[in-house]
Amino acid sequence: MIKQLNKRNIKKKMSKSKILKKVFSYLLLSIFGFTMILPLVWMVSTSFKEAIEVFTEDPLDWKTWIPENFLWRNYLEVFNVLPFLKFYFNSIIVAMFVTLGVVVSSSLAGYAFSRLNFIGRDKIFFAYLSTMMIPGAVVIIPVFILMRYLGWIDSYKALIIPAMFTAYGTFMLRQFFMSLPKDLEDAAKIDGCGFFGIYWRIILPLSKPALATLTVFTFIGNWQSVLWPLLVTNSIKMFTVPIGLAYFESQYYLVNWTLLMAASAMAIMPIVIIFLFAQKFFIAGIKLEGIKG
Amino acid sequence: MKAKHKEALAAYLFLTPNFIGFLIFTCLPVIFSLFLSFFRWELITGDGGLFSGLKFVGFANFIKLLGFHFETGHLVANDPHFWYYLYNTVFMMLIIPVGILGSLILALAVNQKLKGIAAYRLIFFLPVICPIAAIAVLWKVLLNPDFGLINNLISKFGIFMGLDIIGPNWLSDAMWAKPAVMLVSLWMTVGGYNMILYLAALQGIPRDLYEAADIDGASGWHKFRYITFPMISPTTFFITIMSIIGGLQGGFAIIYILTGGGPANSSTTIMYYIFTNLYEFQKAGYAAAVAWVLFIIIFVFSRLYWKRGGKLVHY
Numbered sequence: 001m002i003k004q005l006n007k008r009n010i011k012k013k014m015s016k017s018k019i020l021k022k023v024f025s026y027l028l029l030s031i032f033g034f035t036m037i038l039p040l041v042w043m044v045s046t047s048f049k050e051a052i053e054v055f056t057e058d059p060l061d062w063k064t065w066i067p068e069n070f071l072w073r074n075y076l077e078v079f080n081v082l083p084f085l086k087f088y089f090n091s092i093i094v095a096m097f098v099t100l101g102v103v104v105s106s107s108l109a110g111y112a113f114s115r116l117n118f119i120g121r122d123k124i125f126f127a128y129l130s131t132m133m134i135p136g137a138v139v140i141i142p143v144f145i146l147m148r149y150l151g152w153i154d155s156y157k158a159l160i161i162p163a164m165f166t167a168y169g170t171f172m173l174r175q176f177f178m179s180l181p182k183d184l185e186d187a188a189k190i191d192g193c194g195f196f197g198i199y200w201r202i203i204l205p206l207s208k209p210a211l212a213t214l215t216v217f218t219f220i221g222n223w224q225s226v227l228w229p230l231l232v233t234n235s236i237k238m239f240t241v242p243i244g245l246a247y248f249e250s251q252y253y254l255v256n257w258t259l260l261m262a263a264s265a266m267a268i269m270p271i272v273i274i275f276l277f278a279q280k281f282f283i284a285g286i287k288l289e290g291i292k293g
Numbered sequence: 294m295k296a297k298h299k300e301a302l303a304a305y306l307f308l309t310p311n312f313i314g315f316l317i318f319t320c321l322p323v324i325f326s327l328f329l330s331f332f333r334w335e336l337i338t339g340d341g342g343l344f345s346g347l348k349f350v351g352f353a354n355f356i357k358l359l360g361f362h363f364e365t366g367h368l369v370a371n372d373p374h375f376w377y378y379l380y381n382t383v384f385m386m387l388i389i390p391v392g393i394l395g396s397l398i399l400a401l402a403v404n405q406k407l408k409g410i411a412a413y414r415l416i417f418f419l420p421v422i423c424p425i426a427a428i429a430v431l432w433k434v435l436l437n438p439d440f441g442l443i444n445n446l447i448s449k450f451g452i453f454m455g456l457d458i459i460g461p462n463w464l465s466d467a468m469w470a471k472p473a474v475m476l477v478s479l480w481m482t483v484g485g486y487n488m489i490l491y492l493a494a495l496q497g498i499p500r501d502l503y504e505a506a507d508i509d510g511a512s513g514w515h516k517f518r519y520i521t522f523p524m525i526s527p528t529t530f531f532i533t534i535m536s537i538i539g540g541l542q543g544g545f546a547i548i549y550i551l552t553g554g555g556p557a558n559s560s561t562t563i564m565y566y567i568f569t570n571l572y573e574f575q576k577a578g579y580a581a582a583v584a585w586v587l588f589i590i591i592f593v594f595s596r597l598y599w600k601r602g603g604k605l606v607h608y
Contacts, residue, residue, distance in 0.1 A: 131323060139318070141571055164314060246430070249430045264431050
């Protein structure tokens with residue numbers, strides 16, 4: 001009897017502390033979430049406002065957060081003052097070709113490193129690994145000079161080609177290919193499948209998650225890139241979205257915040273949409289990176 | 294042809310595209326930049342030839358960068374900028390432990406079976422995928438001293454407390470530029486990669502450890518201190534070392550847009566210094582020397598941490 005009572009007591013206590021914990025959790029989550037989302041909400045709200053509205057706002061009054069009239073023309077205006085479509089075009093072209101290059105070249109090399117025997121394999125792989133520890137700045141200087149020498153500055157070549165071959169992508173896919181079972185390959189070999197056949201018909205289809213992860217990572221990473229495009233582009237028509245935005249900011253910071261926020265929102269939008277669809281692969285990629293360490 | 298040779302040939306073919314790219318855009322540049330660090334090369338003086346204007350100077354770049362000399366009885370650095378920028382870089386890295394702690398708290402909060410938790414995760418992660426340039430532009434506006442949201446909120450808070458508080462001139466005050474950059478990078482990264490890594494680590498802890506602790510009547514804090522914390526220590530180790538490496542060479546994009554390294558160079562980092570040497574001053578040799586010194590700093594730091602910190606990890 002006493003035992004039962006005790007048990008019931010504990011149960012009651014537990015549920016009480018559980019509710020408390022739940023409330024506390026939601027409180028914590030909401031405070032953090034609020035801090036993260038507030039600047040972005042401000043950005044979107046400002047992007048629809050009249051330029052003058054920005055200077056009279058009272059952030060504690062919720063009415064401030066809703067534009068008096070939703071001015072879609074701010075977004076159109078951005079296209080008038082800047083070749084923003086061209087920026088989008090450049091960013092998409094660059095990110096697409098870089099991603100394609102990285103995935104193709106890394107998967108080919110990753111296959112050789114993980115599945116084939118050849119003289120010097122481990123030495124070459126070690127060379128790949130050691131360069132991953134060297135800061136990007138060390139590498140960027142000579143490559144920048146090379147681009148100037150070749151006359152590639154201000155061209156897609158400079159934006160795309162040097163970024164197409166990464167030690168990281170090769171390493172990541174090699175690790176993934178290593179984890180695949182070998183039996184299927186042996187069976188294919190007996191059936192007379194060549195090395196390329198094995199790569200194309202067995203390894204690649206089995207590696208869809210890893211390939212998707214590398215694709216999403218490379219694409220988003222390239223879309224974000226600031227330093228390299230800044231170095232190798234001079235004319236506005238070659239700017240990618242981040243560089244175009246930085247340029248716009250330098251011209252409009254003192255002039256018109258609403259246009260600036262509209263441009264920022266437009267820079268963010270495509271990547272958020274991609275992320276929503278590819279979230280799974282992105283998260284998987286981060287976890288993979290953690291296991292490597 | 295023997296099967297072995299056939300395999301090797303195939304391997305070289307598979308490797309070729311990547312290897313040529315790796316050689317031209319990574320491997321040779323690393324060697325060339327080491328070579329470059331012993332030369333003076335003002336790109337602007339060249340006549341367009343590949344190596345025109347290149348002049349061997351021995352260790353002069355490194356002596357200028359790291360050396361000291363006496364000036365009216367005082368020891369003065371040959372390049373005081375470098376030391377100041379190194380200080381700025383390390384100062385801004387002080388936000389790293391705060392960020393890691395924040396990521397852990399977020400991961401703990403998000404690692405619960407609650408309704409709508411996926412939405413929270415997404416919100417926390419949002420700033421990471423946004424282009425850094427857009428985030429920097431947004432924060433430059435938010436941190437505007439007169440009309441920015443942050444100072445608006447600060448003065449509202451002041452009125453609420455009955456105090457006369459005015460927010461600082463964040464980006465145009467040499468004292469506040471560094472904290473402003475730190476604030477933005479904290480906001481940008483706290484819910485990102487580190488949170489996801491911690492979350493994965495938390496989800497990998499075996500349930501029965503907690504069940505055993507429950508039977509022993511352990512409190513929540515004890516469970517955290519003696520189960521969770523040791524179990525996620527490899528992740529903490531990994532996150533810390535990556536953050537140090539990233540921090541030492543980081544911040545370029547944010548700083549480029551937020552402050553341009555100013556005011557009075559107060560937010561210039563080593564990475565930014567490399568950029569200005571290369572791009573604005575066109576001093577390729579000196580830029581390469583700074584980059585290699587940065588590499589050595591990173592290497593020493595991570596080696597030290599690897600040796601010391603490795604002991605704290607429970608596997």
